[in-house]
Amino acid sequence: MNTLYTDDQIFIPIISDYGFKATFGNETNTLFLRKALQALIKTETPIKEVKFDKNTFEGLTQDSRSGVYDLACTDENDNHFIVEMQYGEEPYFVQRMKFYSLHKFNAMVKKGKFDYGTLTKIYCVAILANTILPYKQYHTLANLRNEQGELFDKQMTFVTVELNKFELQEFDCQTDLEKLIYTMKTIHTVTQPIQFPQFWNEEWLKVAIDELDSRKMTPDERASFEILVARNAEAVKAENKKIKDAIVNNKIETIRKMLIRGKLSIEEIAEDNAVTLDFVKNIQQKLNSEK
Structure with missing residues (x-):
């Protein structure tokens, strides 16, 4: 999957440093981020507001050697979200996700929340350009489970999206998750407005697409x-x-x-x-x- 920008493109790839910061990291208008997170964790409960945690991963927000860009935020219920974008090969990305999540977990405990039963949820989201996991599905939700596959704990949830595995066409996209991933995979390939799928007129996606328009x-x-x-x-x-x-x-x-x-x-x-x-x-x- 080519995510590098070329001169004939109208729209900047979302899975690029600039594109990620302009969409997921848009602090002026968080509608896209809130709807995207809701879709990625597959919840029907709307996320009403988010607050960016600027100091959570100080010194770790950009790894120029591997092309990784991270965002951390919390919602109105103090649930924590960590988003990682990966366009290069990263064989140890699971370990990276665990590191981020446990770093956040430890930070929560250090703040005085020693009643473990009151700890809020942590969602660690990895969006990958390439195929890494040995599963057929392009979207994976993972929690701690026992050997029978029964849920052991859901305080931490790992969410993985592999863009290379997503093959739906625009007319097949019905859910917000499908619309989100289709947009992430194709927005930078559009050269004419007539190529817009109808769902790109939905306000949450329109906010992001406008930020990616190089003409503006x-x-x-x-x-x-x-x-x-x-x-x-x-x-x-x-x-x-x-x-x-x-x-x-x-x-x-x-x-x-x-x-x-x-x-x-x-x-x-x-x-x-x-x-x-x-x-x-x-x-x-x-x-x-x-x-």
């Missing part, structure tokens, strides 16, 4: 956006290099072990690891020089 940007907003695009491009480039280097280093270590065991010829080692014969010979020469 002020000069300052345009400059800020272009800086973020450049920064994200560099972050993606650095991340890709890191992944490539990790793959190469892993192959080198594997080939070293195979050469030390001495059970295969260098031709067989090269074929098994999909590398050139010279690549294996170079590693072999370094091994010989270390003896």
